[in-house]
Amino acid sequence: MNKTPKAFLISDIICFALLLVFLFSLPTKLFKSPTSFVIEANNGNLLSAAIASDGQWRFPVADSVPVKFKDCIIAFEDKRFYNHFGIDFLAMSRAMRQNFKAKSVVSGGSTLTMQVIRLSRKQDRTIWQKLLEVILALRLELKYSKEEIIGLYAANAPFGSNVVGLEAASWRYYGRDAKTLSWGEMATLAVLPNSPSLVRPGKNSARLIKKRNDLLDKLAKLKYIDQSTANLSKLEPVPGKPLPLPQNAPHLLNRFKAERASLEINSTRIKSTLNEDIQLKINSILKRYNNRYRANDINNTSALVLDARTGQVVSYVGNIYQPENADLQSHVDMIKAPRSPGSTLKPLLYASMLNDGFILPHTLIPDIPTQIAGYSPQNYDLGYDGAISADKALSRSLNIPAVKMLQQYNYERFYDKLKKLGIGTLNQPADHYGLSLILGGSEVTMWDLANTYMGMVRTLNHFNTYKGLYNPDDYKQATYFTSDKKEEKDYQRTSFLDHGAIWATFNAMEEVMRPGDEGLWEQFSSSQRVAWKTGTSFGFRDAWAVGLTPNYIVCVWVGNADGEGRPGLVGIEAAAPVLFDIFKLLPNGKWFETPKTKLKKIKVCKQSGYKAGENCPDVAEELVPTAGEKTAVCPFHKLIHLDRTGTYRVTDQCESVTSMQHKSWFILPPAMEYYYKIKNSDYKSLPPFMTGCENNGxxxxxxxxxxxxxxxxxxxxxxxxxxxxxxxxxxxxxxxxxxxxxxxxxxxxxxxxxxxxxxxxxxxxxxxxxxxxxxxxxxxxxxxxxxxxxxxx
CATH class of the missing domain: 2.60.40.10 (Immunoglobulins)
Known part of the structure; x- marks a missing residue:
């Protein structure tokens, strides 16, 4: 009997509906179980990992599966994997015969594709579920390639205990990456998903060894390996107690967990920019120093290394990781923690004043007892120089000259400059910090501090590359993971700090006073030129050292995470030795090129460091930032009138003008002079007035x-x-x-x-x-x- 057109239409609709059901039967995301957070070094090796939120060690799907595992799992589970479309009818018919004969389930007949479906659904194994697995396996083969399917299996198969996936299993049982496993080790792991309970320490070892050895023989029979390799592999031991995973960058791992959503990264695994060798060595250096500092109850040390050429993080050690001792608070990431910066912001003020034409590198700055609105800063040595050049005040980290400079520059202006440079922890208005801003009265993070100095280094490095222009992206924060994003080129004629001011600042930082008489100099011997600065916060709570070369920026912090101060916790003694040991690990390179077109030769008064005036007797030509032309003329050299013997000052009321000697004299204000002449024996005080002459001073x-x-x-x-x-x-x-x-x-x-x-x-x-x-x-x-x-x- 012929079908009516209506019957044909119904059958077509049914077929179309079944086709739609088949096409949409596979979920968009096959596996929804949470995965472990994983940080890899830039060479792909595992640095740190954290257990997934459901208590399982489960790594995200890897880009590739080791060939040895493919061979082992195919030989063991599905030898016709590459020749079927998700269903192996020969294996299924064989399994049915064996199960019927044994009157129990002794063989499964499931393909790897079907096992992927079963792992993703986690349903009871019934006939109907088996039928559904067959349908979904066919659909899976249409959507995914064979390599992707075996990758899904490798990432989600159970390997005993709370270990899921080949990568997690390799690290938990052998402490190595799966790519490095031998045939015996890989064969051991390949048999586990079939019976994951075999890896219980001290139990089932004999069964596990037999299953592994049978697989090795099968691999030899299938010509994956020769028999001698199989026999040697049988001699290898099987794993016992699971091993802890590496924790070589735990604080960066936690940072990634906190920032993943904002970074718009879908996977819980990243390939970081960290250099594994340098990271491990810096971990070792910090542990060595920490063992020494613990005797003084100084418990925490951290270090950050940035590559100025790429804008990437080379090493990230947020703290000495000691989870066994909770009192040490080693879980706190001190790279992200706001702390008092001590003197580490002084170079930024020096650069800003050079940039804006307030000073020249050697301009004399007052260094005398100072009280400003009830605020009385003190130098670390409690002494005074009377007057000192700006660059030496920086190299010696004198507090009073720094406060005098900030008073001249204006703390509101400096506050705004710090924000533009990337210091993101200034949450209070400028008046809240006042002049104490330059002495550690605010808070900064290691991250912001290192990134600010990296922006300066990158700006100077790119002087020739950008033909004297500036790229604001040079001040972008460093990245700690590999990315395909390209740096934007938005060149500008001005920047926060110009090339000349940065160059002069780094020169001054290179002259920072290093230990000499204390017998510590050998610790600081270095084959490279390094511009660096230390810092110590009030109450000896934070010890800082930040150093830079054209290639690298290194920032070190030493202290206690709970803020407890300790005697001897000062930057030069606690942080600087760590800094220079880290620089010994880093490759050397050329020093910064002189940005000649951003410097100008001007005549400078040698004695005062100011732009030379007509009364300056000793003048030198110096390369200074172009804004130096705006600086004031030397205020300390003045023309005085002496009698014919040159002994007394005179006026025209007591000495004829023709008999006078007119001489330029270096005259400091009385308070500056009082201290200056103590340390400068060549300073000549003004001669007294001749008797009878009126003092017009x-x-x-x-x-x-x-x-x-x-x-x-x-x-x-x-x-x-x-x-x-x-x-x-x-x-x-x-x-x-x-x-x-x-x-x-x-x-x-x-x-x-x-x-x-x-x-x-x-x-x-x-x-x-x-x-x-x-x-x-x-x-x-x-x-x-x-x-x-x-x-x-």
């Missing part, structure tokens, strides 16, 4: 060193409970002069030569008047805090 002959005008002071109690005293300190140009001291217009005392006076004025506002023997007067004000008010504050 004004009040510039005297200066109050402490307290500064408008200062607020507190007088503490002595140990015996009596009220203490403050020491007033003044400087006079004439060393032999007398100063008459008055407080609130009442005479107090007279001083000669060294003008210091201990007094104990009552709380309140006071007027301090100084009069010298020539009648010169200096009037200033200060306030003494009341004891009770101080305690409330």
């Amino acid at each position: 004004g009040n510039n002959v005297m200066e109050l060193i402490y307290p500064k005008n408008g200062a607020i002071v507190y007088i503490p109690l002595e140990l015996d409970g009596t009220r203490g005293k403050i020491v007033l300190n003044a400087a006079h140009r004439n060393q032999n002069s007398k100063i008459y001291w008055h407080i609130d217009n009442e005479y107090v005392a007279t001083t000669t030569n060294y003008h210091q006076l201990a007094v104990s004025p009552v709380p309140g506002k006071h007027t301090l008047t100084l009069v010298d023997e020539n009648g010169e007067r200096l009037v200033q004000f200060f306030t003494v805090l009341d004891k009770e008010k101080k305690q409330k504050d």
